Amino acid sequence: MPKDLLIKLEGVKKSYFLANGEEIPVLKGIDLEVKKGEFVALMGESGGGKSTLLNIIGCLHPLSAGKYFLEGRDIGVLRDDSALAFIRNKKMGFVFQSFNLLSRLSALKNVSLPAVYAGITKKEREAKAEKLLAGVNLGDRILHKPTELSGGQQQRVAIARALMNDPEIILADEPTGALDSQSGEEIMKIFCDFKKRNKTVIMVTHTPSAAKYADRIIFLRDGKVISHDYKLNSTK
Amino acid sequence: MKFEILYMAFEALISNKLRTFLSMLGVIIGVSTVIVVVGIGSGAQKKVDDQYKNLNVTTILAMGNRGKDSSSSSKISEEDVAYVLENASFVATGAAIVEGSLSVAYGSTSSSLPAIGTDPGYLDIANLELSAGRSFTEDELTGKAKVAIIGYSSLETFWGDETTDPESVLGEYLTVANKKVEIIGVLEENGTSSSMLNYDGSIFVPFTTAEKTLLGSNARLMLNFLAKDAESVSVAMVEIEALLRKNHKLKDGKENDFRLMDAGSMVESASATATTMAILLTSVATIVLIVSGIGIMNVMFVTVSERTKEIGIIKAVGGEQKDILSQFLLEAVILSGIGGIIGVVIGETIIPFLNSLEDWYVVASVTGVAIAFSFSALVGIFFGFYPALQASRLDPVDALRGE
């Protein structure tokens, strides 16, 4: 396995089961490779399984069949809660379409949250959270609650949170879906900066204006990958 | 790390003020009600115990029938005592007393007290001890002397303080039914305060003085016997009944013109009443517990999807199940602990307040606090922790959806 290969999926399948026991196959055998430092967009029809795939990569739910290697280690077989929590905590940073901030906590506390579970002292993590918030142009909003921020600002808080534990990968599910185009562009710039530090971004998106920032586009259709390297003109 | 989680728990409680308040309210109401209700129950039991604690269980009382026709025809008399003592073999001793109510005054204070006219032997029968002075003499008895022995609580009634030195009131004069009566003795606290025999609050005068001079037609005669021992109470009752019928020359088929009562069955029936009350109160407490439990449950269930989402977020940023469970458990423990303490404080504040009302007798008991506290712990932990346990077992994606 090449050294810079970060993620490798082999024949990954995922089915959901309804309450009546009925099986809904969603991913029907996904083969996929993502290198360190790549910015990849996941696109495809609605209901095609993009979120499902991203959540498997992020260890937010288990796969039904196939293999998942992260940095060469087979983690598709992992079911142990603290091992998975460790990966989510140290390796991944999530950005969701609906932000998923804790409404009762300030921006600063939301951003520090991953560091609480990494066992970092309050002083240290809040100093870092402050820096990260300044980095996403929210230095003057650190004590605001999510309800006191605009959608774009909330998403930037969420990104700062994703960056808190210096992850290898940012996993973003339609991060600009709820934002206007200008806020969307700011988010993309942050992702590009992250990529420049030889880190990886995997982003589900519907909008070409976001996808054009990606190095390549993986196209999903009906639970299968139909293309690994679509490319959009990023100069327009 | 542990401290961090405690901090998170506190933060969650403080930032969800309404939810915290409402669920705490459930615990507070549950705990304080249980404490008060258990207090009322043990109060009732203690009251019964106190009332009869100095009552000799071998005591048997005989008195005339009360009622429209019987009072006039009642033949109960002092001579019955001598007749019974002469002929009965299971009766140890006996005395006649007259009972009534008298207005008693000292200085500017006056009060209506139960009065008991008796002979010196009665003090022994009734288990009464003098704390100062002496009992009546035979001469005083035959001479209808105007002397009195006062009960323990008269010290407070007339001298304003029950710690007044009993020696100091000897020789003082009370105005009883407009006649001057000299105090020759003071009784020790007896504790017996049943409606029938309120010794502490009574004034005792010689039998003859009470009957002829003070009470007059208000006098009610009562015969007081002691059975040989506790086992012979029921045979002694049979004997006394038969002997009184004989002495009153009642023909077969005629009803008794007197009533007999024994102390044991008085205590028993009062205890039974207290037990009934305890059962009733326990049901009330159970209902309150269920209702406040449902209240807490509602508050928790209303917020369960919000909390499930919170758990999803914590999982997504790398919180372990055990961190999440510790946080929610701590939250539940803090919530029910503080709620429980407030509940105990309120309960213990209500009890003296209730006691200050007339006819209320509530005893703060450790049992009450223990039951109330275990309840609050159970409810708080179950409703605070159980939903969190469920949510923490979900895949993070499912938790994020908030069910």
Ligand SMILES: Nc1ncnc2c1ncn2[C@@H]1O[C@H](COP(=O)(O)OP(=O)(O)OP(=O)(O)O)[C@@H](O)[C@H]1O
């Ligand atoms: N918990 C679930 N139970 C049953 N079926 C589910 C569940 N979650 C998703 N699905 C189904 O799986 C399929 C893929 O869902 P997924 O969310 O991955 O699609 P998507 O590509 O992200 O779509 P969109 O672009 O609309 O977000 C859908 O048909 C959906 O109905």
Ligand SMILES: [Mg+2]
């Ligand atoms: Mg999706």
